[in-house]
Amino acid sequence: MLAEISAFTGKKVKLVFMTSTRKLFTSIGRRIVVGSLAVTTALGIGAGAAMAAPATPALPGIPGLPESPALQLPKIPGLPESPALQLPKIPGLPDLSQLPGFPSRQEPAPAPAPEPAPAPRPEPKPASPCPPTARACVDLANNKSWLQDNGHITFGPVPISSGKPGYETTKGSLSVTRKVRDEWSVPYNGPMPFAVYFTNTGEAFHEGSVDVPSHGCIHLNHDAAVKYFDTLQVGDSVFIW
Secondary structure (H helix, E strand, O other), X not given: OHHHHHHHHHHHHHHHHHXXXXXXXXXXXXXXXXXXXXXXXHHOOOHHHOOOOOOOOOOOOOOOOOEEEEEOOOOXXXXXXXXXXXXXOOOOOOOHHHOOOOOOOOOOOOOOOOOOOOOOOOOOOOOOOOXXXXXXXXXXXXXXXXXXXXXXXXXXXXXXXXXXXXXXXXXXXXXXXXXXXXEEEOOOXXXXXXXXXXXXXXXXXXXXXXXXXXXXXXXXXXXXXXXXXXXXXXXXXXXXX
């Protein structure tokens, strides 16, 4: 009876010991599995020994600018995750070309300046044989006269009238002989205001109608007669052709 009880007790103890041992190893195994999962999770190793995504590279920062958060590109099924792109943060949008190491921006060439307007053409000088030394020039064919200084016209040309047929005005290189402000023509019984004589036979510049031929004098309008009287002096050269 005792032997049977001992045998029964031994089996029971053995059974209890085996059961306790199985539970212990089961608990340890679960803890090992859980711990392994924790380790693999911490190390980034998942089921099937899949490799974790590579570390995210960052672009080199620009001196003087703070780093900006990484820009995550969208995920595409079947493709590994791409590294994040680090973009520079630009507070207030400064000109990046002014920063050290940043390539300068090519500015467009300025538009060419407009061409200057052409200078106005000088007034054409009357084509005449009047020499530069003459102070007064008279063109009988075109009924014009002008004053000049060293070949440069200073007054005129102005309209004139000259001697009618039979009383032609003397031509050639002449000179002023005398001046009379309020002259009177004795031979022709008429006034000769602002008379400037250029011959010794009575021919002179003076005020008169430029539409009426003379007896050899050069008729000038009032303003021109005054100008000739004030400008020409005794001895000045007069050239008539």
